[in-house]
Amino acid sequence: MTQKLTFTTASVRNLVISNPTDALYYEVLTPKWESHQTTVRRLDTHANRYDTVGSVRSQSGKPVAVSMYNGEFVNEELWLRKIEGQGRQSRWEFDDGEGNYFSWAVAGSNFELRSLDESGTQSPTPIATFYPHRRHFMVTMVSQQAFLEIESSVVDSLDTVLVSLLVLEQKRRKCSL
Template structure:
């Protein structure tokens, strides 16, 4: 009798707590991935993306985005030790398409696109254009009342995207879903 087929890992669900990308939390059900996106009212031109480190039990700043209101947008990864990049250096916008491309860890390039009305992240060199992450919008009761389902990202359990999740979340603020 042949051994049982190995079942692929299910995609992870990064759920938004709020509808605003300025102040929200993205987390999985077991909090193995927990990100906080914060724009303070006294620093309305600076957005910080913090990640919860499970080993040290503290929030670590993984990215900062500055100048979204002034038009001189720049981003920094790696906290205070990182260097600032302009938005044009980090995210190359496509003039004829929605979204843009960005370079992640290990020189892997990803592209934001829309497919059947859904916002997706795909590898640029993938011939099948299979989504690595897909956005699912929130749903409301009768389209106006409280949310019946929070918005979430369905992220495939691919090691490259798990390593580049900081940059993936950092580009969300630029693309403004």
């Protein structure tokens, strides 16, 4: 069974990411007075509060360091490792800190997430797919909001998956993939 998480704006620095029932609800904030740091917070509906799940430091709009769960900042290239492929078939690997390994790859205009086993082999089918926003005639109003379609197996690692996706999308928009 899949879930659809909708991105409320075309920005990757200030938005809300949620499913239709708001059971999964994330807030991404980059305040003007701290424009070099983007914070990702998850709404804990039981305690009715936000928990910080990740932070991304940027320099000139490009992500340079990542922190998960208020831990130490780690160089973005060490946290999200680029694996060179043939032609433009590169992928970016990361782990969720609990022994699960994942890999993002570009598939047309989308990003696809696959799980990795102990030997580094990717799952045959994607477990999540990110569809970026679309605009009328590529320049006017947004005709389709961005969304992330996830399998139920991804929910346990969703914090790390979303932070990695935001880092990759920032890099894509700065043409530094």
